[in-house]
Amino acid sequence: MDQDPPAQDSVKPAEPAKAVSAPRPVYYRSIEISPSTEDPRRLVFVAPTGAPEVPEELLLMRQDYEKTARVASVLLEDDLPTRKAVFDLLHQAADRGFRGPAWSIADGKANLAEVRDAIVDYAHPVRTRLLKQYTVLLVCFGVTPLLLGALIYHTGAFGLLSKPAAGGTFDPTLVWVIAACWIPAGAAFCVWGEFALRMQSGLTYDQLLVLDPSRWRPGQRLLITVVIAFIFAFLLAFDAVQVGLGSLLLNDFAKKSPAMALAVGGITGLAFASVQDILFRIKPTQRAN
Structure with a gap:
């Protein structure tokens, strides 16, 4: 009797080894x-x-x-x-x-955008606080000196100095007494105005570091503006520079129009960078004997 051949064990082909992914590098622990x-x-x-x-x-x-x-x-x-x-x-x-x-770079960027939005939300009270500080400075160093300067102007320093006839030249002492009041007043009004105009377009993340230019606090910024305005006024008084405002000449504040001292302070507060550029461009010249 024929016998069936012995069954042979079936051998399955080996499965390919699964690729083991390398662990992700750790850059920060x-x-x-x-x-x-x-x-x-x-x-x-x-x-x-x-x-x-x-x-x-x-x-x-x-x-x-x-x-x-x-x-x-x-x-x-x-x-x-x-x-x-x-x-x-x-x-x-x-x-x-x-x-x-x-x-995760994707999650990191998305989270950072959310944090920046939160910072902008927190910045609104900061802007309000700065506006209050600028307003206090406006009242103390703007309105008060403005009224005092007007009183000195119309009374001739309470009768101590005489005012010239219409179109005449003012006494230099009277001019500088008035300027001592009206230059700070013009600077205070225009520093307040510059801040308000800059913030009027709405607060964004990119604006946060320029809520106060150069990171000066409001009082520091006004002090610097007033001092620079007086330096600017000194140069205008001696015609070292000539600066016009429309049809007016700022240099006239020292001779026949003391009210222009308001504009000298105001221009410095509103366009500080332009005044700074004017001052930096001044160079002494040497004249031959």
Whole structure:
């Protein structure tokens, strides 16, 4: 009797080995708030030992976070509770975008945009506080000197100095007494006006660091403007420069139109950069004997 051949074990072909994905590199092991969470000023990105070189896109995002931290620190200098709240949001956003192997550029950028929107919302009370400070300065150093200067002008310094006939030349002493009142008044009015005009178009993130140009506080800015206005007035009085305003000549404040002192202070407050450019362009000349 024939017998069936013994069954042979079936051999299955080996399955190809599954590719094992390499672990994602860790560029930052932690993000910390410096100098402390009680007085936040900046973010510190801590890299692990032997961390690989950071990709350019991640490095650029880190720079954006650092700039945003700086904006928050400067803008909220005098508002510690709000500054702490903003840095808490910023720290959470950075932690998701940078820390560990689960870092995400897309999430980091989206979170940063949300934080910046929150900073703009927090900036509105700051703008209101600045406007109040400028208004107080306007009343103290604008309205009061304006009225005092008008009184001195119309009374001839309370009868101590005589006013010239119409079209005549004013006594230099009377001119400078009036200018001492009206230059600060013009500067105060126009510094207030410049701030209001600059903020009128609506507050955006890009405007936050220029709420006060050069990071001067309102009082500091007005003081600098007044001093520069007096330097400008001195040069105008001696015709070292000649500056016109429409059909008027600012130099006339020192001779026949003391009221132009208001314009001297006002131009300095409203167009400080232009006055600065005029002063920088002045160069002494040497004359041969």
